[in-house]
Every structure is written in C-alpha cells, then in structure tokens.
Amino acid sequence: MSIHNIVLRLPKDRIGALIGRDGSTKAKIEQECGVKLRIDSRTGDVEISAGEVPEESDISTARMIADAIGHGFSYERASRLLEPGNTLVIVDLREYAGHSRSDLKRIKGRIIGEEGKARRVVEELTGAYISVYDRFVAIAGTVDQVKAAEEAVRELASGGMHKVVYGKLQERRTMMRMERMKLWRKPGEPERDRGPEPIPGGGGV
Known part of the structure; x- marks a missing residue:
C-alpha cells in the first residue's frame, strides 16, 4: 500500500450512505x-487513491469522512472534517461491554440517553458531533472538542453519573468562555462573572 492508495473496510449496510443517491456523496468526497x-x-472495501493531481489530493481527510459515514454520520455532518484541524x-464499546450484548445495549443507552438527550447534551457542551452506531461511538470536531467528548463518552460507558459528566463539561465550557473574555477585554476593564451557564436540557438522565 503506497501513500497514494489506502483501503478501509466499512460495514456493508453503510455503503449506500457512502455512495449516496445516484453517487452524489461519493462524487462530493x-x-x-x-x-x-x-x-x-459486496465486501465493504473502500479504496481511496490520489486523483489526477496527486499533490492536491487529501487522502487522509477522505478516509476520515468515509470512516465517519461508515460509523453512522450523514455526509452533512461528516463533511465537517473538511475544516482544517x-x-x-472512534471508541469501541467492547472495551467496556466485552462480548455481552446486554451490556452493550445498556452502555449505548447511557450514551444516547432518553430520546437522545445524553448525546445531545454532550454535543452541545463540547461542540463535537457524536454518532452511536453498532458497537462504536464516532466523534468529530476540533481536537479539543473531540478530546472533551471522548472523555465524557468513556466516563458514561464506565458507569459515571450523567449529572457529574455534564458538570465537568459545563465547568470546561465556562473556563473556555472566561479565557475568551480575557483575550477580548480592554486593559483596565474589570472582569465580569455571569455565573455558570445552564446545562442544555436541564436536569439529569
């Protein structure tokens, strides 16, 4: 396998999403x-090779997008990976569930939450996109967003309380907001503390 050619295998039931209607998603990538x-x-194998101008080919990004779609993302969400940085x-939940189907179902339920609430709250507090597909959790975003969301997902998978996980993410977001305020504050201007922001959706899961 050369640097201008890579092959990955995706779930066969996600190949249709990768191709898209009349090949539209494939063409966009x-x-x-x-x-x-x-x-x-037939096999789910996807070969990604350099285009007509190899030096302008971004095989690594194409692979991430294909992998994201293969793990449940729509192209619209996966295309966020086109943004630099x-x-x-991808987290394999077998690290926590082993080969127990009942444990896998329970852990996925904790990460998704009732009517998708837990996943939605983690997305809103981190800014990352999250997809729970089969035994995997795929997370897309900036390096910092993905790191925060991955830590939250792993803590939930380990049995951590939703309220505690949300609290940590909320504290992180508040600290980041304060850092941004410091960067934009004029010299001599007093620092304003608006207090903690409410957790999206309120309450726990």
Missing part, C-alpha cells in the same frame, strides 16, 4: 478531497 473512490459493495475518533 472525490471533488472536495481530490481523490478517487473505488467501492466494493478537525479530526475523528
């Missing part, structure tokens, strides 16, 4: 990343 995709729907992390 090829155009945005300057690559060529060869997709085998954004990344993708």
Whole structure:
C-alpha cells in the first residue's frame, strides 16, 4: 500500500450512505478531497487513491469522512472534517461491554440517553458531533472538542453519573468562555462573572 492508495473496510449496510443517491456523496468526497473512490459493495472495501493531481489530493481527510459515514454520520455532518484541524475518533464499546450484548445495549443507552438527550447534551457542551452506531461511538470536531467528548463518552460507558459528566463539561465550557473574555477585554476593564451557564436540557438522565 503506497501513500497514494489506502483501503478501509466499512460495514456493508453503510455503503449506500457512502455512495449516496445516484453517487452524489461519493462524487462530493472525490471533488472536495481530490481523490478517487473505488467501492466494493459486496465486501465493504473502500479504496481511496490520489486523483489526477496527486499533490492536491487529501487522502487522509477522505478516509476520515468515509470512516465517519461508515460509523453512522450523514455526509452533512461528516463533511465537517473538511475544516482544517478537525479530526475523528472512534471508541469501541467492547472495551467496556466485552462480548455481552446486554451490556452493550445498556452502555449505548447511557450514551444516547432518553430520546437522545445524553448525546445531545454532550454535543452541545463540547461542540463535537457524536454518532452511536453498532458497537462504536464516532466523534468529530476540533481536537479539543473531540478530546472533551471522548472523555465524557468513556466516563458514561464506565458507569459515571450523567449529572457529574455534564458538570465537568459545563465547568470546561465556562473556563473556555472566561479565557475568551480575557483575550477580548480592554486593559483596565474589570472582569465580569455571569455565573455558570445552564446545562442544555436541564436536569439529569
């Protein structure tokens, strides 16, 4: 395998999403990343190779987008990975559930929450995108966003209380907000403390 050619295997039931209607998603990835995709729907193998201008091909980003779609993201959400500095992390929940289907279902339920509340709150507090698919949790965003969301997901998977996890994320967001305020505050201007922001959705799960 050369640096101008990589192959990854995706779940076969996600190949349709990668191709898109009339090949539209495949075409978008090829155009945005300057690559060529060869997709085998029988095996789920996806070959990503450099386009006509190899030096302008972004194979690593194309791979992240394909991987994100393969783990449950829509193209619209996965395309966030086109932004410079954004990344993708995939957590295998078998690290916590082993091969127990009942434990996997329980852990996924904790991460998703009732009517998707837990996932939505973590997304809102971190700014990352999260997809829970099969035994995986895929997380996309900036390095800092992904790190915070991954820590939250792993803590929930380990049995951590939702309220505690949300509190840590809220504290992180408040600290980041204060740092931004310091950068924009004029010399001599007093620091304003608006107090903690409410947790999205309120309450716990």
